[in-house]
Amino acid sequence: MSEKLVLVTGACGEIGQALVQGLAQKGGYRIVTSDLMPPPDSIKSLTAEHVQGDLVYKIKTFYDYDFDIIFHLAASLSSKAEVATEEAHRINVEGTMGLLMLAAYRSEKYNKPVKFLFPSSIAAYGMASLEEKIAAGCVKEDEYNAPHTMYGCNKLYCEKLGMYYSRYFGQRHLDDKPPVMLDFRAIRFPGLVSAFTLPSAGTSDYGPEILHAAAQGKPYSCFVREDTKISFMAMPDAIKSLLMITDATREKLSHTVYNIAAFAITAGEFRDRAVKAFPGAQITFEPNSRRQGIVDSWPEDVNDSLARAEWGWKPDYDVDRFFNDYFLPEIRKRYNR
Ligand code: SER
Numbered sequence: 001m002s003e004k005l006v007l008v009t010g011a012c013g014e015i016g017q018a019l020v021q022g023l024a025q026k027g028g029y030r031i032v033t034s035d036l037m038p039p040p041d042s043i044k045s046l047t048a049e050h051v052q053g054d055l056v057y058k059i060k061t062f063y064d065y066d067f068d069i070i071f072h073l074a075a076s077l078s079s080k081a082e083v084a085t086e087e088a089h090r091i092n093v094e095g096t097m098g099l100l101m102l103a104a105y106r107s108e109k110y111n112k113p114v115k116f117l118f119p120s121s122i123a124a125y126g127m128a129s130l131e132e133k134i135a136a137g138c139v140k141e142d143e144y145n146a147p148h149t150m151y152g153c154n155k156l157y158c159e160k161l162g163m164y165y166s167r168y169f170g171q172r173h174l175d176d177k178p179p180v181m182l183d184f185r186a187i188r189f190p191g192l193v194s195a196f197t198l199p200s201a202g203t204s205d206y207g208p209e210i211l212h213a214a215a216q217g218k219p220y221s222c223f224v225r226e227d228t229k230i231s232f233m234a235m236p237d238a239i240k241s242l243l244m245i246t247d248a249t250r251e252k253l254s255h256t257v258y259n260i261a262a263f264a265i266t267a268g269e270f271r272d273r274a275v276k277a278f279p280g281a282q283i284t285f286e287p288n289s290r291r292q293g294i295v296d297s298w299p300e301d302v303n304d305s306l307a308r309a310e311w312g313w314k315p316d317y318d319v320d321r322f323f324n325d326y327f328l329p330e331i332r333k334r335y336n337r
Helices: 014-026 055-062 078-083 085-109 130-136 150-174 206-216 235-247 267-277 289-296 305-311 319-335
Strands: 004-009 029-035 049-052 069-072 115-121 183-189 191-193 220-222 229-234 257-259 263-266 283-285
Touching: 004 014, 014 029, 014 235, 029 055, 049 055, 055 085, 069 085, 078 085, 078 150, 078 289, 085 115, 085 150, 115 150, 115 235, 150 183, 183 235, 191 206, 191 235, 206 220, 206 267, 206 283, 206 319, 229 235, 229 319, 235 305, 257 305, 263 267, 263 319, 267 283, 267 319
Parallel strands: 004 029, 004 069, 029 049, 069 115, 115 183, 183 257, 191 229, 220 283
Antiparallel strands: 229 263
């Protein structure tokens, strides 16, 4: 069988690097990457072509390719997006819109749906207060869709745009012979933790930052309170979910947006486990009101029963397996501890 042509935008980011490695390992793909940055060594030999530059201005370039699958990961994350709001809107919304239009055009023209995978986020939720967050507990996809951040608004709107271009574009679904539309699938990710890369510009970053700092023996001041709780996941599970939903047959998917979950823990629990693994680790808490407010507006946990029922989702790593079988062995190798 011939290789599928895949585009991964934001390929130099945390999810991007891990996804390109996952696709290469799986095989059967010709991988085109794009990012503002040149490809790092971790993916350089795995990418057939790299398009470097601002996605919004590069969309025309992508009309030269016959992509079967698009993983659109490029985004300005939640903390950065709050300080550069217009720029975030441009990257997050205009970038997505441009690629959706490209995928819709190609699907119709070549009579073959382009698969469009979109990483959405727990930032698409917005709880009015900490009391509401605690009372809500574990939330479903269609609850509390009132984001407090530019990033969350962008993600929620792009979920809707994806649904629009894949179902209702131009109201052509009402024609006698409706055209082939693109095949849009979105996953709402929790905070992600990799043993190989560190995040930047996000607000769930305190989780991985606590762990990497402790492993390196560096003091770390956490920007949220110790009782702050949200859902987290090991990076390999995030990649597994993207590959699973990509491979799921269309008939199985009755929704376009799915939560996935692995473990919900507090910043204090991250500290406790870091100190246990690396005795003497210095982790303190100095909450930043703005970043605290963002995390307080995100749910404590998400209900992923739709993903489990429709495409067989199940994480490999609960909190114990995350630490014992993935993070600690890898990080000890990396930092020689
Ligand atoms: N991890 C992201 C952030 O903190 C949420 O999707 O911005």
